[in-house]
Amino acid sequence: MSNLSEGKAIVLIGFMGSGKTTVGRELARRLQIPFVDLDSVIIEQAGMTIPEIFAREGEEGFRHRETQALESLYAVEGSVVATGGGVVTVEENWPLMRDLGPVVYLHARLHTALQRIGEGEGRPLANGMGRETRLGTLLELRKPLYERADLIVDTDGLTPSAVARTIIDKLQPGSHRC
Numbered sequence: 001m002s003n004l005s006e007g008k009a010i011v012l013i014g015f016m017g018s019g020k021t022t023v024g025r026e027l028a029r030r031l032q033i034p035f036v037d038l039d040s041v042i043i044e045q046a047g048m049t050i051p052e053i054f055a056r057e058g059e060e061g062f063r064h065r066e067t068q069a070l071e072s073l074y075a076v077e078g079s080v081v082a083t084g085g086g087v088v089t090v091e092e093n094w095p096l097m098r099d100l101g102p103v104v105y106l107h108a109r110l111h112t113a114l115q116r117i118g119e120g121e122g123r124p125l126a127n128g129m130g131r132e133t134r135l136g137t138l139l140e141l142r143k144p145l146y147e148r149a150d151l152i153v154d155t156d157g158l159t160p161s162a163v164a165r166t167i168i169d170k171l172q173p174g175s176h177r178c
């Protein structure tokens, strides 16, 4: 597996509310490298918010933009890249992510994710009626996809700082995982 010394990016995947953005920022701060948030890249490229993209173009339109945003990061090196929770559902995104660097799955139980998501504001797939059941089903469907990551890190009950430390330990050269 790739490690940090190769100047590769670290790609964080995981369900909504798994802490990709918070952990990603902390990881980037500790490693003193840039942080890139894929959702923010999509918003910037589209000139629309995520709820606006979903409303105008549907999930399909959003997924297309997500792949384009990922492609636009091809030259990114030595950064932490936090992706959106659904990036794993498009097969084409996998080689793009793997080209960037090691793919790290931030695992969170549904209960933890729901607490972190709150009312789901700004997340079109996470608001509205019956969201707990819907998100539970979505998480189960996506689980095997997340588990294709190079590294799986648990986040339940851990601070972003502790999760970031674990990722660094595992990806450092000489670590038993690398």
Ligand code: S3P
Pocket: 014, 015, 016, 017, 020, 039, 050, 083, 084, 085, 086, 087, 122, 123, 124, 125
């Ligand atoms: C999505 C997750 C969101 C965002 C969009 C779709 C998903 O990102 O990309 O609302 O399909 O799980 P976060 O995982 O950062 O919330």
